[in-house]
Amino acid sequence: MIKSTQYFWRDDALPFVELRRVVDGRAVCSERHSHDTFSIGTVNGGYSTYWNRGRTHETQAGAVVILNPEDVHGCNPVKGADWRYDMLFVDPEWILDLQIEIDADAAGKFAGFSDTLSHNPRLYDGLSDLADILINQDIDVLGKETAMVSFFGDLHVQLDRRGVLDGGIGSVNDRKMIRVGEYIRAHFDETISLDELARQAGYSRSYLVRAFKKAHGMTPYAYLINCRVQKARHALKRGERIVDVALDCGFADQAHFQRVFKRLMATTPRHYAMAHVA
Template sequence: MSTLSSSILTPNTMFSSTDSSPRFWRDARMPYVELRHISDARQICYAPHSHSHWSLGAVTAGRSTFCYRDASYRIQAGDMVMMNPHWVHACNPIESQPWAYLMLYIDAEWLSQLRYQLGLLDAPEWQDISTAVVTQPNLYTEYCDMAACLLDDQQAIGDKQMVLRECLSLMMQALAQDPPVILPQVSCELEKIAAYLRVNCATDISLERLCQQSGYSAGHLIRTFKQHFGLTPHAYLINQRIQMGQQALKQGQPIVEAALNAGFNDQPHFQRTFKRLVAATPNQYRHSSSK
């Protein structure tokens, strides 16, 4: 990374407080990235969920449990975790032990373009990354310096863009030698059901309707859908609604409007579900340090 990072606060000075409130950084001039950081995550619990973007996190203090698809990992300060788009995951405290973390959310199309420009992909199309946990001090330091740069209000936007690109380029090159991901084949019927849920998540969709579309019985549909996507059709639908709500809140929509537009009947239901999947309230998420 450039010498710019040498003037930035170190992780130890940045994350030494006991503030348990999650904080989010984003900038309209960099719409392809969002950063979450929290200094005291003992009470931060996630239900299993997924995102449409690629995520890269770093544990900056303490220890926690990282559940990713069918595997579970004990991670600690200095470890980095990564999550492919649409892969179900959750990261939670260990018996209320203190821990702190940073989490970067990157637009998959933007990252695909970067990997293609680096010569790591044959085409600028998303390709899953097989690695789940990385413990490499040099990459960890680069990541923390990059996060500090993004969070620093005194840094110019051009410097933030450069540092982010340099950090992710190093990470992608380090991961390039990993074996490709080979996932079980999924039927066209299940893919169509998932696509239908994504497009129509704000509407009421019954299990009976999904069974009619797929030709599956209710039990078979639920079982096979969860086996491939990590969530039942209903949980997948709710997960999509929360992602829609997040996008609305990013754009400054009032919470009640975001809730109704995402298919929730009332604001309290939206708030409870949002906190369960995002581990933050809609108000905390909406009032970020965005520009």
């Protein structure tokens, strides 16, 4: 286990889940970003600000933060406050399989959750227990996977689901911005021009930038950079060299990659790669 203000836990036998534990988050700050995983975490101490889906919340100990895949968000400590938290990142395909097991009528696409923040003590205690089980070296893979299935099975019935991730989007403008986001995610490792994105939506460049930022909470360029960082995150987990990851993910050099990764992930590529593995 890395002796630090934060560390990451992973296990090759459970490739669908990752845990980030922050024991002193006063300096753990990141810009708005998103993950391609379903993310859920507990605030274990102190205070933080949490921005998601256009709203800012203040969280404190006992809160559960909920993030659907690709939810652009920001979560940073309140100045001077001691902030501690656990965050689980779970493959949405793994959760989808569980959703289908529980509900045979479930759609063939991950059903996102309408909640972004919960103060349910049962949910908080269950997630805290799950995090402790995952990092416990005395518990084998069967015990950890059983705990995962138990918790996320309960989650499926405790939280309100909102169907497919764009199910709550109403306006034509919003739907177009979702499609532009999907286009960026599909082509982020290529050279994309603003003219090209504007043509996808049928808007002018200036209107596209404004509409995209309103819908996603960041500009198209920031969204593309976030996609590259998420690709880099997976490559680092596979043990690829940082310099190779930097170039393969479209960054000018290793130094540029390290600066961007730190801004979005609130940790360095090396620290992230050196996760404690069970």
